[in-house]
Amino acid sequence: MTSAGSLRISRTLETNATAYSRSLYLDQGLVNTTWSEGKTSYTRTYFCSYPDKACVVDTLASTKPAASTTYYFDTLRTPEIASVSCYDDNTLLYRGQAEASGMTYEILARIVSDGPVSCSAATVGNATLTASGKRQTLVWTGETEYNIDAGTKAAGYSFKGPDPHAAALKSLTTATKVGLARLLSSHLRDFTALFDGFSLDIGQKVDNERSTDELVAAYQTGEGNPYLEWLTFSLGRFLCVYRPHYSQSIV
Numbered sequence: 001m002t003s004a005g006s007l008r009i010s011r012t013l014e015t016n017a018t019a020y021s022r023s024l025y026l027d028q029g030l031v032n033t034t035w036s037e038g039k040t041s042y043t044r045t046y047f048c049s050y051p052d053k054a055c056v057v058d059t060l061a062s063t064k065p066a067a068s069t070t071y072y073f074d075t076l077r078t079p080e081i082a083s084v085s086c087y088d089d090n091t092l093l094y095r096g097q098a099e100a101s102g103m104t105y106e107i108l109a110r111i112v113s114d115g116p117v118s119c120s121a122a123t124v125g126n127a128t129l130t131a132s133g134k135r136q137t138l139v140w141t142g143e144t145e146y147n148i149d150a151g152t153k154a155a156g157y158s159f160k161g162p163d164p165h166a167a168a169l170k171s172l173t174t175a176t177k178v179g180l181a182r183l184l185s186s187h188l189r190d191f192t193a194l195f196d197g198f199s200l201d202i203g204q205k206v207d208n209e210r211s212t213d214e215l216v217a218a219y220q221t222g223e224g225n226p227y228l229e230w231l232t233f234s235l236g237r238f239l240c241v242y243r244p245h246y247s248q249s250i251v
Contacts, residue, residue: 004096004105005076007140009057011069013037026238029191040065049187054175056183057138064115068132071111075126084126086119091172092129095165106164108172109140112180137180141171194241204230 020035031046041062048055059069073094075082082096091110097103111117115133122128129138147161175183204227207215212231219228 003076004107004142005082005094006074007057007109007138008072008074009069010072011065012067014040014066024238026234027192027195028188029195029238029241037065039063047184047187049175049183049190051186051190052175052178052183053171054139054141054183056180058180059136061134064134065132068130069136070128070130071109071138072126072128073107073109086121086127089119090117090129092119092127103144103146103160104164105142105144106168107140107142108168109138110172110176112137112139112176139172139175139183141168141175143168143171191241195237200230200233202226202230 015038017035017037019041020033022031022033024031029047033042033044033046035042039062042059044057044059046055046057071092073084073092075084075094075096077096081100081102082094084092084094087093087108090112091108094107094109096105098105109129111129111131113131113133113136115131115136117129117131117133120128120130143164145161145164146159148159149155150161151157151159178186205225207225207227210218215228215231219225
């Protein structure tokens, strides 16, 4: 299966980054990254809200960064079947086809920030968003023209539904209007209702101080803490909850 591509975030460091940490919260469906650049600390949180059909990357700096941040799509496709343009000053429109003359899809990505945001289409076929605020919240939504109800003789087995733009724009407009706090709470209610159906206790002692590779190395020395088995079980449960549930609505 080929993906639609990747969302990239690029910025020039003010100084060497330190205290870098990246965590996956299995019981909340959140990814969290923290780091520091000199006296400025950063927190970046990623999640997808299934009820809102939207994904979010929220970056918060302790002080306003001196350098701006650039957001763009790596389409993994040729310009003939995929391109990124400026929908407006703070929104990217990524539109393409799965293959030449294939299914059409569209992804819209919008930045909400306390600082200036601009969109540039200087690069042919791949526009970029630039933001320089202390808080930058990128929200993106996606839709396709796929319609399972059109898989009939009457529809010519086309599986083709309406153009995806209107549905993607409606989801984006609603998601950015309700705001970050509402999107996060909606996601947490939805995710934990599925994830918290049961729990496993095999005598594990939670170890948040060591990285995964350190836990694996320690396990081989016979320490006897079944935390690694519990962590593996929890990861499997996370994937069973997250991937089928969220892939239904997010391209």
